[in-house]
Structure formats: structure tokens, C-alpha cells
Amino acid sequence: MKQLHLGEDIRRALDAELSGLTVTPSRQQRIFEYATGGQKMKHKISVGLVLAVVLALLSLGALAAALLSAQQVVEEKAVPLAQGNDSDWRVNTKFSPEELAEFIRACSENGIDLDENDQIMQALREGEGYDEEEAIMAVCRQAFGGTYGQWTIAQRHWFQQVMVQIGFAQSVHEELPGPEDLTEEEARARMIAAIKERYGEDLPLDDREAYEVYVEYHADDPDGAAWYMHCSSKGREIARGYVAALTRAGELLTVADITPQIAQPQKNPAEFTLTEAEAIHLAAAGIRKQTGADAPLEDESKYRVFVHQRGANSPDAELNWTVNFISKTKDWGFCATTVNDATHEVQVQQADVGPITADTIVKRYTAAYGAYGEWTQDRWVELGREAKALEASTLEGKVLQATEYIPEGDGLITRADAEKIAFQGVGLRNGEVHCAVLIDAQPHPVWKLRLLCWDENFPSSLLTEIDAKTSEMLRVLQFASDNYDVDPSYRIYTLERTWSRLTLAEKGPVYLACNAVVHAFGDMTMDEPDSTAPVWDANLYEDPEVDGSTVRFRGKWSGLSDYLVTLDADGVCVDVQQLDGSGTEPLPVDTGVGENG
């Protein structure tokens, strides 16, 4: 079995893997020059610059008609549609298929035609809904051109205002220059002219296909750089980059070439000797050889393949292929490989090609039917039945086998009702339902929902349980958001009591008691509330005292509270108290963690 000696192995691995990231002496010199800013330059506006400014203003004027049209369509059609599908208890962030169709029709009537290959058009053709923000973004990209970063400050500011209007955001971050300031066009033209004057008049910074040019404005920048420009080249050649900054008065503060220095010429990707098809075939053969399983990896009806070439940007690099097989059915699972282009050696990182088990069934169903948050209740019923007939060796598998998913039925509230109760119960409007499942329970079935609520100050994830017969809100567990993690994920689609009971059997009461303390007393505004109630940390807390159904945590140091947790027979917390701390000595500066594994 592999060992992992954390410090030594990690250092060696990262040093080796990132050894291609170097900084040559000449590059170091450029960094020094960039950091120290060179000489401050003062320019009188030249005749050429005036001409450039005038041309820029003229071209913007020509675009103005199209821009206004797109903005009018968004303001007069998309915003009312988006606001109209909100309820008093929830901001709905998705257009229905009908709303999407109405919005796209309004765009078309105003001469804004979206690319037929765009995802939004695909959603329209398939009669699906679409995220409101994404729909508005698609239209604006089409109308304004380029990416969001290539838009003008005014366009980005307007877009953010729209996002606030539809409830997607709470505030606007983009700053607009004031009437006393340069216009963006003037600032942009000055900075482009300064970069060209220093680094070459033929630099195609005005060509949107050649360069991405981003400009922002901050009235109170601490370094006085009110205007900032960042230019980066597009395409597969050696990347080039330039920055410039102006004061509010338009004086040039800095202009610099930030092009990374590549020490050696790049290899041409055409130097790969294998074709994509050959790489896929080798990968598939490697998986079969290693696992002995006859997975249909090259059957397009069963798998789709992700292929990526690596190593083309250095002449000394080995050329490799990343070949991942993403299953389309539940009969097979995900596989990941690397294929060496020269030696044809195959390294298999993952190969889930064994028989389906209760431990892997959710992943397999996800491959076949999409994210579990999108499943119907019937799908959960099907999964539950199948899981019970399979082997389970992990806690996840056992939890699934112990959970009874039932069809929606008479006498029980609907999913839509449960969603409304959940949102009203937690009192947060901005969010979505990530997952909702109906589970058999005593005395009544329970709707278990996971809500994702976004608030700029406190985004969070909440697990709720609602009595499906009486509509009573039984439980709310809040998880501070860090990419909306819930640990473990299968807690989302089972009853809290089921999870507790099986976890108690497997991990013991201390684990559950720690969990209870964190949920009761951890700072839920932090992405790690357990770091604010660290009863699990042996450097800070004594070994827990377990007495029947109670667990007591005593802090070792002054300033740390003690906690007393009482669990019922299933491990569910019935009481948790915060007590005066037992410790008398102050916490030492270094509590000496970091034992290597």
C-alpha cells in the first residue's frame, strides 16, 4: 500500500511538477523595471493622439444605435420577465421556456440575432428554460461584442445594474468616471497611444480579435491610478501583455510590458505523433488491461471522451494526452488516463468499471441521468429500490440502503409546496433549490430539501426537513458556504436521523457531538465554522469525556469554552450547552501541529 510522507513527498512532487515555471535573469530584470515603474512620463497630447481619440469616439457613435437597442430590449423585456417570475418569498433566477422564447423573440425583432450554436438557442430549440443572467449575458455579448472584460465601463456598470434589478446581485461594483473626469474613450485612447508609443506603433491593440483590452476606473485608488488598462494578446502564439495607468487628470502614471518571457521556443502541437483516435484507443486498452473489465469505452452510445494534449509549450517536454471517459449510462463509471505520445505508456488515474454498488450508484445515476439535484422523485424511488439489492461497504452506500424514497402522493404536500415552505421558513429570498427528495419516515413522510442561498454578505447552504403531511418545518441545518459544501454530500438526500444513526455506529458519538457543537456555536458566517468551535482539535481540547449519551469537551487553555452535548439513541443531538472553560493557562503561540503522515 502506498505511503504518503506529507512534507517530503509534497515538496518533491510540486518541485518536479512545477519546475517548468521559471523566471530567467532577463525576466527578473523586467519585473524589477515593472515594479519600480521606470520614469514618470508627462505627455502633451499630440496631434496623433487627438486624431485617435476622435476616431474612437466616432466608432463608438456608430455602435451606439445597436447598443441602445440591446439595452432597451433587456430593460423593457428581460427585466420585467425576470421580475415577474419572482414570488414574494423567492427570487427566481431562471426563465421558463416561454419566457426565454419571448425574450429571444424580442431580441430578434430588434435586430439582435443570436448565434444558432449558442447554448441559449439550443435551450430554446429543446423547449428548456435558461438562467436569466446567462440569457441577458448572451444577448449583451452579441450586441456589445467580445467578452465581458472587453466591454466599456459604462456597459459593465449598466449590466451590473440590471443584475441588481433582477435580484441576481445586491450591488453594483463598477465605478463610473464623473463629469470632471476624462471620458473612458479619452482615457482608453491615451493609454493605448502610450503603449504603442513605447512598444510599437503597429501593435494591434484596437483589434478585438488580436487583443483583449480591459479598462477600469477607481476614483480613490490609493496609488492614484484612477484609470487602469490591461491588454493581453489572444491566440496560441507567445502571449503578450501590456498595462498602463493614468491619474484622474489623465497624466500617465505607468506603462509596462508584462509579457512573460518564454526561455525557449514553443513546440508545434502538430509534433504529436499519435492522432486523437489512436490516443483514445491506447487509453481504452490500458484501462481494460489494468482492470480486466471489458468496458465499452469506445462505444459512443455508452461513453463520451474528453481529450486534451499536454506539453506542447516547451521543446524539452514530454508530450502527453489526457483521455477521460465520461459514462453515459449507469452500467459503467468514469475513467481517467494519461497517454505518453512517444512511448504509448498509459497511466490510469481512475477506472470505475466494476459492477455498480450502493456505494457508487449515485455517481452512476449522475452519469446516466444528470446531476442528482435535477432528478424527479420517480428517479429517486428507482435508485432507492436498486440500491437495496446491491452491496454496500461505505457509509454512503449504507445510508442509501437505509433511506426509503417514496412516490409523491395523495394527502402529501407537493414539492412546490415544500419549496415555498422551506424558503419562507429560512427567511431568505435569493436562492435556489439544489435538491428535493421525499423520504418515508415516522410519523409522516418528510421532504428533505437543500437550499442554496446567496447573499453577498453571507452565502449559505441549508438542509431543511418538512413534514409532508402537516407542512411543519421540522429541522433547519445551516452550512456556511464554501462553494456550498455539505460534508458529507449524502447527508443531502437522507434524513438527518438516518445519517446520525449510521454515523454513530461507524464513527461513534464524539464525531456527532463535534458536529453538534459546530452547528450550535460555530461562526456560520465563516466558511469554516468548525475552526471557531474547534472541539475536535487535540491541541486545544482534552480527550472528550463520553458518559452514556453525553459527551463533554474541556478546553485546555483559558479563553476556550467547554461544551456538553446530549445525543439520543440515534445520535441526534437533543441538547448542547456552552459552559465556562476549564482551562487556566493562556494558549501557547505555537501548538506544534503538522505531524507527517
Place this chain on the structure above:
Amino acid sequence: MEHAEVPGSVREERLRGWIAQYSEALLKTCFLILSDRSQAEDAMQDTFLKAWRHMAEYEKKHVENDKAWLLRIAVNTCRDYRRSAWFRHMDFRKAVEELPPAPEDTQPQDHTLALCVGQLPDKYRQVISLYYWQELSIQDVAQVLGIPVSTAHHRLRKGEAILREIWLGGENG
């Protein structure tokens, strides 16, 4: 005028020394956070720009650990990059597969372990790399990341546990 010039040249020498000694470490750390070489290059440069601008503050605080001080600036710079709407809407590569190529004699298990580190959630990846790879103390790690020491402890423990899971799980793949 001579007196005013002396601090400048001392500072310049200090900056040169930092660039020579730490630029690669900063570049690699920025890459681990941003998962993009171009962005990491930009962030690394901006780190030295900010370090230059805050040199007076550095002197006033009598900073003991230059590397930790620079890493703190680098981490905050990377955070700013990730927060900006510009960053969010750019279409750029993020996968660890985009790492620059390793030399020919890299052991396969090192490559795999590096990928495992790259798979860690950001907050654990940062602590693991600062503690084990940049060899900072846990107090310095906390300071660099702007978090309480107890949070740094927690992330280190949890990151270690997840890394072991990923690493050992790969053996069965």
C-alpha cells in the same frame, strides 16, 4: 540629495534580492492558487510592484520573514484576481493538466501526487502548499492567508486527510 538617494538604492537592492530569491516560489504559489500560467505571471509581477510600493511599511514593521510577507501580498493579489468580474467571465483554462511540463526524470508518482494536490479545494491546497512546500510555520501560514491560527490548523488537518484519501484512492483506480 545624497541622503535621499541612499534609501532608494538600498530598497532597490532589496527588491532585486527578493526577485532573485523568491520570484519562482511566488510564481509557483500563484499558479497553485490561480491554475493559470498567464494569470500567475501577472500576479507574481503585481506582487513585486506592491512590495515596492509598500517598502516603507515593510521597514516600519521590521518584518522578520521576508518570504512570508511577500507570500501574503501574493495570496491577496491572487484573491483580487479571482474576485474581479473580469476574471470571472474570462474563458481560460483551469485544469491542473495545463501545468508547464516537468523535466523528463519526473517520477510518475510525483506527477500523480502533484495532481492530487491540485485537486484539493482551494483553501486546503493553499495551506498544504504554504506549510509543506514553502515550509512556513503554521503562524506564518495563518498570517499569509489572513486567517486565525486555529483555522490554519483545521485546514491543514483536513487538507492532509483529503489528500490521503485522494492519494490512496488512486491506488484502486
